Amino acid sequence: MIGFRSLCLAGSLLIFSGAALSGSHASPQGPPPPAPAAGAPQESPVAKLTPDDIATGKQIFAAQCAGCHGFDGSGQLGPNLHGVGARRGDAGIFSVVRNGTGAMPPVMSLNDQRVWQVVGFVRTLGDAGPMEAAKGDPVKGEAVYDANGCAVCHAIGMSGGGVGPQLTTVGRARPPKYFYDFLRDPGKNPPPGYELVRVVTKDGHEVTGIRVAEDTYTIVLRDVGEHFHSFDKTNLKTIEPQPGKTVMPSYGNLSATDMDNLVAYLSSLKGAQ
Ligand code: HEC
Ligand code: HEC
Structure with a gap:
């Protein structure tokens, strides 16, 4: 957070x-x-x-x-x-x-x-939303999702890994154009809470992971194997944020059709109906 x-x-x-x-x-x-009544204003x-x-x-x-x-x-x-x-x-x-x-x-x-x-x-924004709906086929997109190993790092509902964020309701929270940008370049604009950081301890030990917590004295990283590492900052030589880097691979090499379908699938993930 x-x-x-x-x-x-x-x-x-x-x-x-x-x-x-x-x-x-x-x-x-x-x-x-x-004056409005307590709570939401009436009018x-x-x-x-x-x-x-x-x-x-x-x-x-x-x-x-x-x-x-x-x-x-x-x-x-x-x-x-x-x-x-x-x-x-x-x-x-x-x-x-x-x-x-x-x-x-x-x-x-x-x-x-x-x-x-x-x-x-x-x-005043009006109703004609640019890029309202994703143009691909969500059913075919689910196959693209399965074929590319997304579930190794992501959970939808109860199944999948925990390295990346849950995608159960991601289609409600993000518009299609975010997915296109993000899948091509996942490190460029990571969602809050997923900044990648590299630390080096004074005795030369090195860990790169997602920063899950930090205060004045301590920093906690989660690595790609989902192990947590907690460091006392006085024992660290360097703490380097890695802007533009992420453990998530880029999927910019997907065909345009696969990309459209995958984005349609992600956009369809809106949680339990
Ligand atoms: C090796 C692990 C890994 C794999 C494989 C992976 N991701 Fe990710 N993904 C992450 C991590 C970590 C993040 C957090 C953001 C970041 O690091 O950029 C993320 C973030 C995301 C987000 C943004 C979520 C949000 O709330 O904004 C989406 C969407 C996403 N991944 C989709 C996919 C899809 C689709 C695939 C397969 C085509 C995939 N990921 C494969 C690790 C992975
Ligand atoms: C930290 C990011 C963030 C900020 C800052 C933010 N929002 Fe949001 N907003 C979101 C997300 C994510 C959702 C989708 C929530 C969900 O459904 O899970 C959302 C949803 C909404 C919705 C509901 C959309 C719908 O389709 O029903 C409205 C309206 C909205 N925001 C307005 C605002 C306004 C106005 C501000 C500034 C005062 C603001 N937001 C600031 C991230 C943000």
Whole structure:
């Protein structure tokens, strides 16, 4: 969860400067809406937002959401948000931001007004999602998955290995274009929690693995054999993050058809129905 924590921190720093830069923004015309009851507000104030509010929402989105959903909301580490307004409604989006959902952590650093502004911006994204659906055949894609040994490192449901993340609901969390990029170059943008690190101890022992935990004194790595190694940092000569490297092989050499089918299969993994 180190990745999430640093992401959130970077996000709040950005938003802090973003808010300072945005300066004053007009408040909605007319009397303020009645104070909402405890819990979710009764009525969505989104219809009353001014263009300035939407512009502020766009800035907040760029600072707090775009890292996962893309600046245009078409998705990257998080899903495409085009069309989500019609599906979840204003209050539904508000609640996702406040409480998180599935693989998305709650966004803690925004007050209600800021959240409504960002909801207002999300509603402007419209419904025509670029790359809505994967174009391949998920049934054939499952065969590609089996033939390439993905299950050695990944579990779907109860079966498979634990070196890489569970893929049981990955199709809900990530858009197809993420899979295309990721399968070609898995080290480029690893999901939070999967950074590869190489350490060398003072007596010359060397381990490379996924960083599963780290604090001031200790670092814990999990190697490709799924063994955990815990190190006292005072015994280490070097700790080197390995950006761009991963234990997952690149699958950029798959044929275009196999790639389309595999992506369709991954996109179909949405958990128990
Ligand atoms: C750390 C990455 C991350 C950040 C930051 C993030 N999201 Fe998400 N978001 C996700 C993931 C992953 C999901 C899919 C969750 C699931 O279903 O497992 C998601 C889901 C959503 C959904 C629901 C999508 C649907 O199809 O129902 C909405 C709406 C949303 N996010 C809006 C936002 C907004 C607005 C922000 C910024 C205030 C934000 N997110 C910040 C990762 C993120
Ligand atoms: C040797 C182990 C290994 C094999 C084989 C492997 N992966 Fe991975 N995979 C990983 C690891 C580790 C990660 C974590 C991210 C990283 O290291 O880049 C990962 C991440 C992923 C992700 C991103 C998950 C997310 O939540 O964003 C997907 C999708 C994925 N792998 C699919 C596949 C598919 C499909 C195959 C087979 C064609 C495959 N992997 C084969 C180890 C493996």
